[in-house]
Amino acid sequence: MASTIVTFELAGREVEVMVKPMTTLQAVLRYQLGFTSVKEGCRQGGCGSCTVLVDGEPMMSCLLPVEDVAGRRVTTLETITPDEGVHPIQQAFIDHTAFQCGYCTPGMIMISKALLDHDPHPTREAIVDALAGNLCRCTGYEPIVAAVEGAAQATAGKGAPR
Amino acid sequence: MSPALNVVGRSVARSDGIGHVTGRTQYTTDHVFPGMLHLKIVRSPAHHARIRHIDLSEAERVPGFVRALTYRDVPHNVYTILGLIGVEPEEEFVLAEDRLRYKGEPIVAIVAESEEAALDAVARVKLDLEELPAVFDVEEALKPGAPIVTHWGNNTFMYEGHPCRRVRFGDVEEAFARADHIVEGVYDTKPIEHAAIETTACIAVPEANGRYTVYTNSQAVYFSLDNTAIILQIPGNRLHFVGGTVGGGFGGKVDVIVEPLATLAAIKTNRPVKYAYSRSEEMQVSSTRSAWRIYVKDGVTRDGHIIARKVTSYADSGAYSRQTPYALTKHAANAAGPYAIPNVSIDAYCVYTNRVPSSAMRGFGITMASFAIEVQMDKIAELVGLDPWSIRFINAYRDGDVKPHRKVVEDATLIETMQAAAALVGHDLPAEFRTMTSAPRHAGEE
Structure with missing residues (x-):
């Protein structure tokens, strides 16, 4: 072919x-x-x-x-990573230590961005639902959910950058 | 008047965090090298079989096929990971010779220009096998007439000439005879796959100075380097292993599996070679936590003191023992639990079966002991009419107690941990447990 x-x-x-x-x-x-x-x-x-x-x-x-x-x-x-500093979702993942080995982190951040672009004020249920297709074997998911909640607070109203 | 603490008690940002959130952390398979070849494995479709013939002719005609490796290419084909710390005998075949001992055992390594070509060639290798009876249960494997898995004639790892790791402390039979209650239980656990999101992988790269740089996600870089040097019969200083970034391990990446073959292929082809597990290989072929069967018999007084415990444990190591003998030693040392029991007898068997080899996973032989023991504790509590807190406080070990394997307990914290746990969940403990400490017992104190 x-x-x-x-x-x-x-x-x-x-x-x-x-x-x-x-x-x-x-x-x-x-x-x-x-x-x-x-x-x-x-x-x-x-x-x-x-x-x-x-x-x-x-x-x-x-x-x-x-x-x-x-x-x-x-x-x-x-x-989505700015030339200087980090995106608010990236900062929230750092602030909440929402990773251990880091291998699932890029996918987690991208799915979180898609969620927050559509829904700047997601409920906890909506966050859990959005993350359902992304597996993490280290964290037990709680810090990731907390990071997305934190990112929503940081970005809501302003709209997430690009 | 303690000096100001800069780190203790504070959250500190992880040094690798910025790499993780920007995707700039480099994991093993994020490296790409010019001319890199791909290695894939022909695996046993049978649980137990004799190899009659292997036909590579069709595989060799696949466009992009570079070469095949069989056991004849491996300088020291039979090894034991823990041989580095004196564990014998050498038992695991890097590539199978005449017999297959588990479904998924590596037989032939195919090296090709692309992953697709390697997979195509693997699919075209024809195996002529004679299937043999297989055994999948630890106690079945110990019965007379069971299929023998090992190459030395019985299905147990031998500890200094004994078929099990033994601990003897006091006189359990005498204590059982005077106990008010005997509480028995049998506890079965299943294998667990670690299922790290990043699969097991390495890339071996020939360098101009005759050395090989091996990028690996091993959790045990020097174990892997040393075993690779032994298997390939080359000095360790020709190997430079680059590790440290692991996309999840949990014990699943401490075995020496991909590095020897990738390095051998790099030596034979003088090109970089990548050997990465697929997800299905990770789930079906990589080591799991062992399946265990644990028999516990406790002798208990009517006020809830455990005066004797007898444990017989069987860990299913699968076809090769890897790190399981070590896990059993730890298991035997901990099977009495964090409790002061004056009479203990433990027999812990590392049993070979035709299942996928098991190895390390978090807790390493102790997790399963804890499962069995803590269920026993709840059963005993119910029998003598105590709550689950009380049974643990009255049997808790303390500093200065001697554990069954003759270790004098230091820095015991079971009592203090339970007190903290009770406070966290809002459980009111009676005064005798609130004020109890792990300090050494007074003379004559139970």
Whole structure:
């Protein structure tokens, strides 16, 4: 099967990648473009560690053929990290020590961003519901829920940056 | 007049936090090297089998196939992780020779230009196997006529010539005879997979100076380095292991599994080689917490003092023992629990079966002892008419008590911990327990 060129938006610019059919967005981001915040805990849609936003919607990039994001905007943890300092959600994760090994953290922050972009004042139930597809084996989830609550307080009204 | 404390009692930001929240922390498989090859494993589809023949011809024709490794390529193919601290005999096969002892056991390593090519070639290796009867239960494995898993003829790890780790303290039979009650229980636990979100992985990179840099998520970098040097029969100073960042371990990444083969492949091909478990390998093949069966018999007075405890424990090590013999030693040292029991007898067996090898997991042989013992404590409390707090206070060990394995207790905190726990949950303790301490007993005090 011949390779094709796929174009999408990443970090505010257009990127072109040459891929074999059915190559995942996860593989392209990690191994062609070096966006290694996109993790690979299962590569079968089971853990959420590879969560990115496509046109603002959270998706597991391990199940997404890169052809499907042609012409769309892809957001990763790298692209929401400001040049100086950190995003309010990142700061909340630090403040609440909402990580131990850190491997699930990029996916947790991305799913939290998607939630807060849609719902700046989520209930605890809505937060737990949003995190349901993202697995963490270290923390027991409570510090992560607290971080998202903290981030909601910090960002509400102002809107989360980009 | 204590000096001001800068850290104790305060929350301190983790030094790795900024890397974790920005995604800049580099985990093992975040490294990519030019010309990197991928290693995948042909695994046993049988629980117990003899290998008649392996046909690699079709696999070798897969585009991107680079080479296959079998046991003949491994300089020192039979090893024991704990051999570094004198544990014998060497027992685990890096790659299987003539017999397969568990489903998932590695047989052939395939090295290819891409992961897809490696997986394709693995799928095309033809195995001709003769299946053998298998055993999956610790007590079945000890019966006469059970299939023998090991290569030395019985299914137990031998502790200084004995089939179990033994502790003898006082005279349990004499104490059982004068006890008011005998309380018996059998406790079964199942294997548990650690299921870290990052799977087991390493990348071995040949360097210009003849050394090999091995990026690994091992929890035991020097154990892995030393065992790799032994297995490959090369001096340790040709290996530079880079570890430290582990995406979850919990004991699941202390075994020496991926580094020897990845390094061997790097030596044979002179190219970087990546060997990363898939999620299904992590769940089905990587070590688990052992399954245990624990028999406990306690002799108890009518006022709730435990005067004798006899424990017979069996840990299912699976086909190879890895860290399980050590876990059993810790188990035997702790099977009486944090209680002062004057007569104790413990037999703890590390049993081989045809299950996936088990190894370390948090608590390491003690978690299972605690499960069995604490259920026993509740049963005893109910029998003699005490509440669950009282039974633990009256049996709690104290500084100066001697544990069954002859360790003199120092810095005991069971009593103080229970007092703090009671305060936290708003439970009113009677005055005798509120004022009790772990200080050494007076002469003649029970």
